[in-house]
Amino acid sequence: MSSLAFDALTKSYGTVQALRGLTFEVRAGEIFGFVGSNGAGKSTAMRIALGVLAADSGTVSWDGRPVDHAVRRRIGYMPEERGLYPRMKVGEQLVYLARLHGLDPAAARTSMERWTDVLGVAARRDDEVLKLSLGNQQRVQLAAALVHRPDILVLDEPFSGLDPVAVDVMSGVLREQAAAGVPVIFSSHQLELVERLSDRVGIVRAGSMVAVGGIDELRTTGSRRWVVDGPPPDRWLAHVPTVRHVGDASSDGRTVVEAAPGAPADVDQDVLRAALAAGAVREFAVQRPTLTELYRHVVTSDATAQAGDRA
Incomplete structure (x- = not known):
């Protein structure tokens, strides 16, 4: 067509x-x-x-x-x-x-x-x-x-x-x-x-x-992130050494974690098991950037690269 x-x-x-x-x-x-x-x-x-x-x-x-x-x-x-x-x-x-x-x-x-x-x-x-x-x-x-x-x-x-x-x-x-x-x-x-x-x-x-x-x-980005709405990360995150805490999804206390380089492909299952072992999990989901976040990232990264080229 x-x-x-x-x-x-x-x-x-x-x-x-x-x-x-x-x-x-x-x-x-x-x-x-x-x-x-x-x-x-x-x-x-x-x-x-x-x-x-x-x-x-x-x-x-x-x-x-x-x-x-x-x-x-x-x-x-x-x-x-x-x-x-x-x-x-x-x-x-x-x-x-x-x-x-x-x-x-x-x-x-x-x-x-x-x-x-x-x-x-x-x-x-x-x-x-x-x-x-x-x-x-x-x-x-x-x-x-x-x-x-x-x-x-x-x-x-x-x-x-x-x-x-x-x-x-x-x-x-x-x-x-x-x-x-x-x-x-x-x-x-x-x-x-x-x-x-x-x-x-x-x-x-x-x-x-x-x-x-x-x-x-x-x-779809190169990083792997998940949102966990459940127990505080200090009660379970240490049991998953290949994942790090990168912030909170919102003021309601949901936790955002990210797989470190070299983490196994099924590390998301390790995250879920560790969180469940520490208490009730109300939400577990992949976190992807919104178009607004992506736009800011792409434009900022491109501007930084262009500035580097001119330096």
Whole structure:
């Protein structure tokens, strides 16, 4: 199936290098979370895909062919800086945008009605955009990205400013689009939401992709850690010399332990037996980093490595 591929993109603004050989792909039917700090290059990469900016080198391709004007007409784009006409009515504006993408009048109106219903702004079709709350403007902006029945979705900070109900609605729409085979790429600083929604995640720093993969893949680290909710570690940890206490999981006293280098493969069973021998164990589970923790680790490690290279 078709995928949207970003291949070795570079882009500079004067002396500032925004993209440094950025390479990744968004597969058909998947939701790809694109994360990074402000200025990392996310919006630049998206704008190059849309033809708003030109890359200095590298390509963006769809189904193995460079993205051209015809392909861009099939992309649903939601820019970070919202692009609606503030004094135009919601319904008229969505029909107009659908017509620009080639839908006939009847199909454009049907699509407008569908998406304003789904996104909860049907009652505001006859209102000017400027009269809407920021959250409802955000919903209309997503409707504008969807109204022409796109084959690709590129969304820059689509969840910014939304309340929890609107986040759930928009998340459901993105899942529905992916289930229909549409590749969806979205950027967000809300890492818990990215972790919950994405099939794969790419972490970009200073214009380069520093980590990319599925959530479980990215959360799998070289260290082996477990959370033990049970007796205090001073009552049992000494019986497992190949494991060390590395902290508490939370204020409720759950213990986090980590296997030392060279610990046997089944040391987790030794931990559990030792803890049970000392008292009741209410929880015993593998501890993996959240996407937020992983993001901090990857970006910090990469920054430290780059600083070392410059030293």
